[in-house]
Amino acid sequence: MAPTLDPMIGRYLRLEIDGVPHRLYFEEAGPANGIPLVCLHTAGADNRQFRHLLADPDVTKRFRVLAFDMPWHGKSTPPDGWERTEYRLTTASYTAAIRAFCRAMDLDRPVVMGCSIGGRIVLNLAIAHGAEFRALIALEAADFQQPWYDTAWLHRPDVHGGEVCAALISGLIAPQSPPVSRHETLWMYMQGGPGIFKGDLYFYRVDGDLREKVKAIDTKLCPLYLLTGEYDFSCTAEDTLRTASHIEGVDVQIMKELGHFPMSENPVKFREYILPVLDKIATQDHC
């Protein structure tokens, strides 16, 4: 009997980010000449969050979907000497990693879709590098969000990092999400490296305040889509709508019965929202 194989292919990419050699794991699916769609996972997680999108023929018939594990995440090898450093993501380092990936893969004006911290950095791409992208999609994104817990609990010897990370974010999943998808999403959080979720949140909490800056986004240069789940109380619907109110021409939607991890917590529901967006991007005439 022939094996049952998922359609995505996983590989390791050698590249330099800010002059430091990295080995990044990524998966891709779709035609080589498809519109490149680069997917950015949430803080403390990895590219498996996009496995349903990578396996969706309605997406991959037109898009070449690429999802990489950020440095220090998933199967991407941390840089040499990691043991002597405390990991901290910044706006600059995150932006550099995305642009380095797109350059190394020789992607022609890709679409970038990111969720949570990935959504926040997408806003920064729109602010600072819009001309490099065909369109940008920010899931669960806002220019700023009010913190709702102390990140000091995420990395200490008397609390299991993976379990506390998963338990904290479990409330960001909509109650309507299928239990299997909910627990798969939590499993990914339980597997992050020590201190990595906390290090990602440095960008979210300390370094990545984009209030005021989002007013500089030019959606004529690069269309921008914001989609936020109604059950996300980290990046609330109000946060996203407030952000959208400062960006002329932005396309904003609040997604019913979804939370902070739409693509992994309820892939069937998410495609109701994302397929029309991808359709608009594929047919937009000004690209």
Place this chain on the structure above:
Amino acid sequence: MTPADRFARLPDLLSADDDLRRRGRWVTVECRVDIGSEPFHLSLSDGALAALDRGPRLMRSTAFTVRGTEEAWQRHWKTIPAPGWHDLFALTKHGVASFEGDLRPLLQNLQYFKDLLALPRRLPGAT
């Protein structure tokens, strides 16, 4: 049934959930949960409720307290809670609940406590 009456059913609800008791097998702690103005003292032993005392207890010592308004618990215990009422941290972010005391045992067993305090959702009339 008032929210406090619903919470008073916790011993039966936890007894009926083998999986939650299994996941809480490391939890042995004294803690307090306030449903509006009504305090409940929980004595947890290996994930099971050794005692649930309703009402004030003079000088009772507890590791931590979870407080919520009556409305917060009522809305939290809907079968499908509305956005913003569906998680303990959504409640604390909105200022209708709080965590006080030594939060270490709470954070060490966070999913257990979240699930424990959501058990009244299973009672009839939660919709």
